[in-house]
Structure formats: structure tokens, C-alpha cells
Amino acid sequence: MKIISELHKGTDLVLSAEGVNRSFDGFKAINDLNFYLAEGELRTVIGPNGAGKSTFMDLITGRTRPDGGTITFHEDDGHDIDLTKLREYEVNRLGIARKFQTPSVFNNHTVYENILLSLNRPRGVMSALFYKPTKKDLEEIDVVLELIRLTDRKHDLAGFLSHGQKQWLEIGMLLAQKPRILLVDEPAAGMSDEETERTGELLLSLRGKHSIIVVEHDMEFIRQIATKVTVLHQGHVLKEGSFDEVSSDPTVKKVYLGRQ
Numbered sequence: 001m002k003i004i005s006e007l008h009k010g011t012d013l014v015l016s017a018e019g020v021n022r023s024f025d026g027f028k029a030i031n032d033l034n035f036y037l038a039e040g041e042l043r044t045v046i047g048p049n050g051a052g053k054s055t056f057m058d059l060i061t062g063r064t065r066p067d068g069g070t071i072t073f074h075e076d077d078g079h080d081i082d083l084t085k086l087r088e089y090e091v092n093r094l095g096i097a098r099k100f101q102t103p104s105v106f107n108n109h110t111v112y113e114n115i116l117l118s119l120n121r122p123r124g125v126m127s128a129l130f131y132k133p134t135k136k137d138l139e140e141i142d143v144v145l146e147l148i149r150l151t152d153r154k155h156d157l158a159g160f161l162s163h164g165q166k167q168w169l170e171i172g173m174l175l176a177q178k179p180r181i182l183l184v185d186e187p188a189a190g191m192s193d194e195e196t197e198r199t200g201e202l203l204l205s206l207r208g209k210h211s212i213i214v215v216e217h218d219m220e221f222i223r224q225i226a227t228k229v230t231v232l233h234q235g236h237v238l239k240e241g242s243f244d245e246v247s248s249d250p251t252v253k254k255v256y257l258g259r260q
């Protein structure tokens, strides 16, 4: 079912998922899912618990395999790559980075070292720490630190950061890898209102530089960052559109917003 060409003529797509299915013990977690992400787009994906949001990210990143359907990464040079045939690290190497819900930073290393470690994609922590960074490396680290607003915490141990700051640091560690696609699962969970807003600003500032999918529950946050919203329900796209289009849709209200 090649419907890409009809629907997205003239759009630069970076990712297409078509007719994707994934069942767990007969339960359809993902059910005939079609999803298209444009280059540089910031997309929010919402939906009730169990809608299949995290499973969709698992499918994109090679953590889970679909029972059927295609998930295609469209490379810069026009090549299409079937992600469903690749292992997790192979997908990551293509420039598809995923941020899980819980931050996983190296608490016993400084903020600077954490970013340095990701910059060089090291095999081991020790070899990476003995690596002498080039001038360009140092400049890149400073750019990332500015973006995630942790410049003044550069030489502090990551363990001393707040929960929100650790989330930003981890986003910074992914940015240091210069991903083409960034997948972010519920970044605002457990954050203060101020941290949540700051996270929204951070993601907005990345628009155009990376193609981003953000899964989130916090409606205020979605209102802040949303350009195009996809509503997932029972593993299928229920509605796609602007925040206003989506939030005023009666069916969406019924399955999701009504429960808020």
C-alpha cells in the first residue's frame, strides 16, 4: 500500500510508516498505523494510556518488530532504508536517537563530561574520558550547553542536577550525536511547571534542525509546542491536525480529552 506519493507530493519526508501492525498475545497494540514525518518537523503524539505510543517508538527504533507493514527512513541522499530489518544500534547509527522517560545520565561525571561522552560515541567510558577533545568538539559542547541552558552547571556533577535538568542533559547528549530524528517519550513527566515550559522552548528551538516526535500527556505542554498533533487510539491514528483542530474534535474529546 504505497500511498506516500499521493498524500505527500512535494513534501520532504524523513520517516514513513504504512500499514504497521503489532500484536502482543493477540492484542493489537498497533493496528494498521500510517504515519508520516516531514523533515525538520516537530510532531506531538498524544493518546490515552495503552494507545500504542511507546510501542510505536519501539517499532521505529528496532526494539520491537512489526508483524506487518513498513517503516521507512528517507535518507538525505534519497535512499530509503527499511527500519524493520535493522537492530537497535543500527537504527541509532542512522541518526535516529531516542530519549526514554527516565533520564540516564552519568551521575558521577560532570555535565561537560556527559556531553563529551556522547559526542564521541565511545566504546567505553574510560577511553572516552582520556580522549583529548579538539577545538571543534569543545565548541560543539558549548553550543549544546547553551541550548539546554546548563552552561553555568558545566563543571558540576550531573548527580547534583534537578530531575528536569537531568532530562535536558540527556536531550543534550542526544543532540551531541546530531540525530536526524529525535524521539522523546514524555519529557515533561515529573517536571515543575517552569521546567515543563522550558522543555517546550527547548524542543521548539530544535525545530527545523532535527525532525522530532514528542509523546506527551500534559495538554498545556502540547498546546505550547504543538504544530501538528497526532492522536493515537487503539494503535491507530484517530485524528491528525493542529492543536485546535484536534482538541475540538468530538471523537478525540470522547476517547482522550474527556478523561483529563
Ligand code: ADP
Pocket (backbone or CB within 6 Å): 024, 029, 047, 048, 049, 050, 051, 052, 053, 054, 055, 056
Ligand atoms: P502507551 O505508550 O500509548 O501508553 P504502549 O505502547 O506502552 O502504550 O502499550 C500499548 C499496548 O501494548 C498496551 O496494552 C500494552 O500493555 C501492550 N504492550 C506493549 N508492549 C508490550 C509487550 N512487550 N508485551 C506485551 N504487551 C505489550
Ligand code: MG
Pocket (backbone or CB within 6 Å): 053, 054, 055
Ligand atoms: Mg508510553
